[in-house]
Structure formats: structure tokens, C-alpha cells
Amino acid sequence: MKTLVLLFIVLTVDKGYCTETGDQVLSITPTTQEQVDIVRNVSTQYETTLWQPVSHQYIKEETTVHLFVPANTSGAVRGLLHKHAINHEVLLANTNELIEMQTKNDSSDPRSSSTFYERYHTLEDIYYWIDRITQDNPSTVKAILIGSSSEKRPLYALKLTLNNRPNKKAMWIDCGIHAREWIAPAFCLWFVHYSLSYYNINQDITSILDNMDVYVLPVMNPDGYKYTWTTNRMWRKNRSVSRSTNCFGVDLNRNFDANWCTEGASPEPCSEIYCGAFPESEPESEAVANFLRSHKNSVQFYLSIHSYSQMLLFPYSCTLEEAENHSDLLEMAQEAAQKIQRYYRNIYKYGAGAKTIYLAPGGSDDWAYNLGIKYSFTFELQDRGSYGFLLPPSQISRACNEAMIAVKTIALKVIEKTQYPTSSPRTA
Ligand code: 0X9
Ligand code: ZN
Numbered sequence: 378m379k380t381l382v383l384l385f386i387v388l389t390v391d392k393g394y395c396t397e398t399g400d401q402v403l404s405i406t407p408t409t410q411e412q413v414d415i416v417r418n419v420s421t422q423y424e425t426t427l428w429q430p431v432s433h434q435y436i437k438e439e440t441t442v443h444l445f446v447p448a449n450t451s452g453a454v455r456g457l458l459h460k461h462a463i464n465h466e467v468l469l470a471n472t473n474e475l476i477e478m479q480t481k482n483d484s485s486d487p488r489s490s491s492t493f494y495e496r497y498h499t500l501e502d503i504y505y506w507i508d509r510i511t512q513d514n515p516s517t518v519k520a521i522l523i524g525s526s527s528e529k530r531p532l533y534a535l536k537l538t539l540n541n542r543p544n545k546k547a548m549w550i551d552c553g554i555h556a557r558e559w560i561a562p563a564f565c566l567w568f569v570h571y572s573l574s575y576y577n578i579n580q581d582i583t584s585i586l587d588n589m590d591v592y593v594l595p596v597m598n599p600d601g602y603k604y605t606w607t608t609n610r611m612w613r614k615n616r617s618v619s620r621s622t623n624c625f626g627v628d629l630n631r632n633f634d635a636n637w638c639t640e641g642a643s644p645e646p647c648s649e650i651y652c653g654a655f656p657e658s659e660p661e662s663e664a665v666a667n668f669l670r671s672h673k674n675s676v677q678f679y680l681s682i683h684s685y686s687q688m689l690l691f692p693y694s695c696t697l698e699e700a701e702n703h704s705d706l707l708e709m710a711q712e713a714a715q716k717i718q719r720y721y722r723n724i725y726k727y728g729a730g731a732k733t734i735y736l737a738p739g740g741s742d743d744w745a746y747n748l749g750i751k752y753s754f755t756f757e758l759q760d761r762g763s764y765g766f767l768l769p770p771s772q773i774s775r776a777c778n779e780a781m782i783a784v785k786t787i788a789l790k791v792i793e794k795t796q797y798p799t800s801s802p803r804t805a
Contacts, residue, residue, distance in 0.1 A: 399471040401451055402428060402765065405442040406464045413438055415461050423450045426611040428765050429686070432643070432650045435735055443468060443762055445611055468762065475767040476610050479559065494567050495773045497559050500530075500603045503595055506566065507533050514573060523594070524664025527617035530599040532664050535569060537593065539576045539586035546796060548585075548678035548788060549750075551594040551665060554629045554741065556601025556612045557766045558684040560758045560776050565595040565682065567777040568784070581785045588792045589677070592668075597661055598629055611766070615661055617653075619646035627653035630681075631737070632662040633744035636695035641736035652739050662741070669745055678791045679745035679753040680784065685765050686734075687725045688757040689713055689783060692746040694730025695738035702751055703729065709790045710754070713783035721779045723759075730755065752791045756780055 407413045417433045419425065420442075427433065428443035436442055446454050458465045469475065479497050498506065511520045520533045538545075552565035572591065575582045585591075596602050600616035614626030624647035631642040634656035638644055642652040657663040669676060691706040693699070700706060710727035717725050726733060730740070746753040759768055759776040768776065 398448060398451055399473045400445065400447045401467055402469040402472060403442075403444045403446055403454070403458075403465050404468040404762070405444055405458065406439065407436065407442070408438060408464065410438065412461060412463045415457065415463060416442055416444075419454055419457060420444055423454055425450060425454065427649070428611075429762065430735070431613070432648060441762075443765060445472065469764065469767065472610075472767060475764065475769065478769050479767060480606065494563070494570050494777075496770050497563055497773075498566070499606050500596065500599055503562060503566070504531075504533075507535065507595070510535070510569060510573075517573065518569070521592075521668075523668045524660055526598070526600045527615055527660055528600040530603075532594065532597070532599070532661065534592045534594040534668065537569065537572055537586065537591040539572065542587070545590050545675070546588065546677050546792075547590040547592060547672065547675045548680065548791070549592045549594075549669065549672075549676050549745075550680045550682065550784075551597045551741070552682040553596040553598055553602055554661075554681060555683060556598050556605045556614070557610065558682075558758075559605070559766065560684045560768050560773065561682040562596050562602065563773050564758060564777050564780055565593050567773075568781070569593055569595075571781060581789060585785065585788045585792065588796055589788065590675075592672075592676070594665065597665065601626065613649050614651065615659055617659060619651075622646045624651075627651050627659050628739075629659055629662050630683075630741060631739035632657060632659050633666065633739050633741050635693075635740060635743035635747055636738035639695070639736075639738045641695075642738050650737070656739070665741065666744065669748060669750070673748050673750065676750055677752060677795050678788055679742060679750045680787075681741050681755045682758065682780070683755060684758040685760055685762065685768070686757045687723065687759060687761050688733060688755075689725050689727040690730040690733055690742070690755040690757065692729065692743045692753055694734075694736065694740050694755075695743045697731050697736070699729065700746060705794070706752070706754075709752070709787045712790070713786040716782045716786050717779045720782060721775065723779055725779075725783070752787070752794075754787065756783060 407416045417436050420427050420433045426445040511518050519536045523534050524532045552561040598615050604612045614628050616625050628650045631650050631652040637656040638652035643650050689710040714725040714727045742753045742755045
């Protein structure tokens, strides 16, 4: 009898109909146009969230889709995929466990302070961290209030000034435009900590900070980030209220004035890639744009941190045309990707956004580029879909270290090209 029961469980689990599954992520590969249409329908008509691609219109033949499926719809969705013989497998069997791992913050752990940067943090913790880091480093770290979110939370950018040379140039890094990409804010915190800890110890970061101030916006979309901790871990957009529908949120990376709302963005408020009512309609994107407009003479390098898929992208994403300094940008991204591969044995794709992933207008990188910040990049950090947005805390240090290598490589190149055109940057 026991063996029979066991056999039944194994069979049902194997067929994917086990009723005790939690929320899942499925990896689905449609091979015909008919299957593409079915997967599109599944992703729009059931309570699911597309992880990859970001919106149903990008689903195409022979390209793998990562679809988050809550436990209550899993039976129906998997039944449909079976019925139409659409290739699929369970990528993550129980996302609830992974979410628990990401949100567990055991402050009774005696090692907790040393592992602060290897954990994810709530929005409140990040605001508290901003307070602490500015108080503890009054001569080197300043918090600048650049605006507020649609729910009126403050947007603080940190300014790191490790060296008081006159007329210093600067670089900008923002993290967390997309709420569910938690590794991004974790990277911004990591970057600040690394800069303060390794200035005058690591030659590359010393050279960068001697030649540039750094503006770091740790959470560009605080309302969305808060929402991912409290209500829906899969939320992407900000949380602004739409007048015409019951849907919330604008995709802040479609809200900038760079071929705004053309192909690759949506005018529908319910879409994950909703471009908003007009360019910079959202206070978060407006705040960043205003800040960069008023600092465009000093900021030489713009960087926006996202996840996942391991890519180093540069303009353009809003058109298939090449940027005027395309070969420079390509060379820099290639060098950064090669270093990641050499030191961490990890592969990053690189290239112009539109050709490397998809046309996606209204992004901050293209807008910053058109403003005159000629070294403009978007990094998509780890991983390539093993855990996706639910990257375990144990992977934070590797993900951040490899991103640090890329940032350092590109920042040094920017300094070399713009400040010391014929030699390499001076070190301290
Ligand atoms: O689609 C995006 O906004 C980014 N990918 S993500 O999966 N993190 O959503 C890519 C942004 C590339 N740059 C622009 N679209 N401008
Ligand atoms: Zn993103």
C-alpha cells in the first residue's frame, strides 16, 4: 500500500498536477506561432506575471519565456500547456521559500553587521542606512534630496566626495527603477560601502574617486520597492494612480523623453511597460531628469542598475540606429565583460540595447545620452534565470563583485578618454 501511495505521489508530481505545489516559475518554449499565441493568452488571461520577456508582445517562437504562476492558477496553466504540447518545465518549484530566504533578516545573528551588504533590506532599513552613512562620514558622504515619489516618499541621492580637487567631474548610478529587481538597490549599497572601505586601498577605486565624485540613488522607485516587500513581490512599475483605469503604475524606464511611447512601450495603464501620460509625467523620473539636467556639465558617466539576464547595455534602446560613439561604448562594454569572465567565469552579453534585447523607448540611459552624457549604460545583473528576481542572498556578493569590476573598468576608461586623453588616470 505504502509503495502504491508513493508511486501515486511521484506520478502526480511528475505530471505537474500535484496540488500541494506553491507558487512557481515556469520555463516555457513555444515553437510555433500557434503556441506563441497560446502562451501570450495564458500570460494575459490568467493571474500570472511575466518575468521574461517583460511583456506578452515580445513572446516569440523558440525563445524561452519565464512565467510566474501562483499556486491557484498553476493547475489550469500547466493543463493548457500540456494540452497543446507546449514545451515547459518548472524552473522554480516553490517561490515562497525563496522569497522567505530573501526577506529573512535575522538581526539576532551575531554576524549580522558583517553580512549587512550580503542581505536584502526593507525600504525603512535603507532610509535608516542613508542616515547612518551620512552621519558617520560627514566629510565624504552627503544626502541630496532630489525630489519625492508619487506616494511622497523622499528620493535621496548620496554624493561621494573622497577627494576635494577643484572642478571635479562626476558619475551617476541609480538602482531600483524596477521594483522587483532587488539586487539593484543591494548593489548601490554595496558600491557606497566598497568606495568608503577601499579608497586608498584598492588602486582602481582610488583613481576613480580621485577623479570623479559619485552620485548614487539607491532606490529610484521607493513606492514600488515598498510594495514588493509588503504586497506583491513581482511588482515592476511605480505606484502612481491612473485616472482612466483601476491599474496602478508607470514603467519609469519608459517614461523618459527618448522616442517616448513608440514601439516597445505601451500607452495602456495596465501594461507592465506603460509609458505614462507624457514624458517625465512621474515624479521619480522627473526628479532624476531635473538633477541630471542641472549637473550635465559635470556628469560624464551615467549608469542604471537592473536585473536579470547579465547584460551590459548602452544606447540606443529607443531606436535601431547606432549611437555616434558606438565603437567606444562597445569597446568599453566588451572589456568589462571580458574582465567579468576572466575573474568570475561568468558570461555577460553586451551591446546596444535595441539590438541586444529589444526596442524599449523612454529609457533613462538613452535620455541621459541625448542630454550629452556620452558614456551611458544599463547593467542587467545576475542571474540568467536560475533564480531570476529571487536571487538568494548568498549570491549577492558575487553579483555585486562582478558588477563592481564592470563599473571600475568603464569608469577608468571614461576618465582616460575625457580627462587624460593621452595617458592613464593619475592615482593618489
Ligand atoms: O526593459 C527595460 O527597461 C530593461 N530591462 S528589464 O528587464 N530590467 O526591465 C532594459 C533597459 C535597457 N535600456 C532602455 N530600454 N533604454
Ligand atoms: Zn529593470
